[in-house]
Amino acid sequence: MSRSIRPDAVLIQAVIAGALSFAHLHDLAEAAGQSGWKAWAYPVSVDLLLVAAWRRLRTARRDRSAWTWFVIALTASLGANIATAGLLDLGAVPSWLRILVAGWPALAFMGGTLLVHTPTPHPAPTVDRPDTPRAPEPAPAVPAVEPAAALPVAVPSVPPALIDHARKVATEHRTRTGTDIDTTTLRLRLGVPEDLAGAIAAQLA
Structure with a gap:
C-alpha cells in the first residue's frame, strides 16, 4: 500500500534557502x-x-567555543549573501576579501x-542541602551472642598394663632421685603422647 507524500513547507523552504546560500558562497569564492x-x-x-557548531550547542548551551564558531560560520554565510546582493563588485573584489x-x-x-575533539562539559551534580540538619539515625541493635559452651575434653583410656609399668618407672625414679616423677619425665620415659602421659600421672597421684 503506497503512502501519500505530503510536502513539508518548512523542508521546502530550508532546501531553497540552502541552495541560494550555497550559490552565493560559490559566487563569492569564485570572484x-x-x-x-x-x-x-x-x-x-x-x-x-x-x-557542527549547532550540534555542539544542542548538547552544551554554555560552550563559548561552540558559540564562537557558530557566529563565525553564520557571519561567513550571511556575508556572502549580502555581498552578492549588489553591494560588492564581483569583478573587482578587494584584497582583504581575497x-x-x-x-x-x-x-x-x-x-x-x-x-569534534573538545570534550563536552558535564554540569556538576546538584546536592540537596536541607535547611535543618537531620539527627543521626540510631545504629541497629546488635544481638548479644552467647558464649559457646565448653566442650568436654575426652580423657584417653589407659590400659592397666601401662599403668603398672608407669608405676614401676615412677617408683624407680623416686628411689633414685628422692622426688616424685613429673609428667614430662614420665612422658619421655614411656614414649607416649602428652595427653596420655597426663592421664597416667593423674592415676599415679
Whole structure:
C-alpha cells in the first residue's frame, strides 16, 4: 500500500534557502580567485562548520567555543549573501576579501577539529542541602551472642598394663632421685603422647 507524500513547507523552504546560500558562497569564492572545484568546496565548508557548531550547542548551551564558531560560520554565510546582493563588485573584489577567502580553509579546519575533539562539559551534580540538619539515625541493635559452651575434653583410656609399668618407672625414679616423677619425665620415659602421659600421672597421684 503506497503512502501519500505530503510536502513539508518548512523542508521546502530550508532546501531553497540552502541552495541560494550555497550559490552565493560559490559566487563569492569564485570572484575572489577560487576557480573550479575549489569554489564549490567553500559553501560546503561553511555549511558543515555551521552544522557542527549547532550540534555542539544542542548538547552544551554554555560552550563559548561552540558559540564562537557558530557566529563565525553564520557571519561567513550571511556575508556572502549580502555581498552578492549588489553591494560588492564581483569583478573587482578587494584584497582583504581575497585574503579572507584564501584563509578560510585553515580557519574552518581548526574550528571543526576543536568542535569534534573538545570534550563536552558535564554540569556538576546538584546536592540537596536541607535547611535543618537531620539527627543521626540510631545504629541497629546488635544481638548479644552467647558464649559457646565448653566442650568436654575426652580423657584417653589407659590400659592397666601401662599403668603398672608407669608405676614401676615412677617408683624407680623416686628411689633414685628422692622426688616424685613429673609428667614430662614420665612422658619421655614411656614414649607416649602428652595427653596420655597426663592421664597416667593423674592415676599415679
